Amino acid sequence: AQSVTQLDSHVSVSEGTPVLLRCNYSSSYSPSLFWYVQHPNKGLQLLLKYTSAATLVKGINGFEAEFKKSETSFHLTKPSAHMSDAAEYFCVVTLTGGGNKLTFGTGTQLKVEL
């Protein structure tokens, strides 16, 4: 069985300040982990993925995430928030590269203020 916990349902930051969205996972086997972003009334866009290669994964729009097996974490970070980053972010785990069932976290709503 696998599961994902997103510790914060809402995160608010000021524009230009760092972003940290937390995610912890539970998996019986070596997981593949993803971060997706969803803007209002839109589908999901893949930000980045971890599939057992480098533990520090760089994604689009300046986001990156670090896989820490000892902490079972896959937190998403960005050095400097932009207004356009305001959206819902989902941490996702699967046992394979993503073609099989995905298990979604409950999501974190990121708000970026001026």
Next chain:
Amino acid sequence: GAVVSQHPSRVICKSGTSVKIECRSLDFQATTMFWYRQFPKQSLMLMATSNEGSKATYEQGVEKDKFLINHASLTLSTLTVTSAHPEDSSFYICSATKQGNQPQHFGDGTRLSIL
């Protein structure tokens, strides 16, 4: 690459009608497509997994006679909500994957409102 188109983006219809939603992979062949449902301010719930040329696999609690899924080609899957009622109102999202170990690519979703 890996663009998934979902149509229509929004549907408003009367209770009792059937609604068909299309999901197309525009620039790749999708061996597997997935259908999700998302309630307001909640995460995505997988409804069914669809493989081209075979019957869809439905998740527990999802009525297969209510939500008909057809995956007739490697680029098209359809979800038909039959005899829709207000409780079927939701945001439906499809995704497609090229191969078993490739990430899923999502459509923009369909907002279904049943009056």
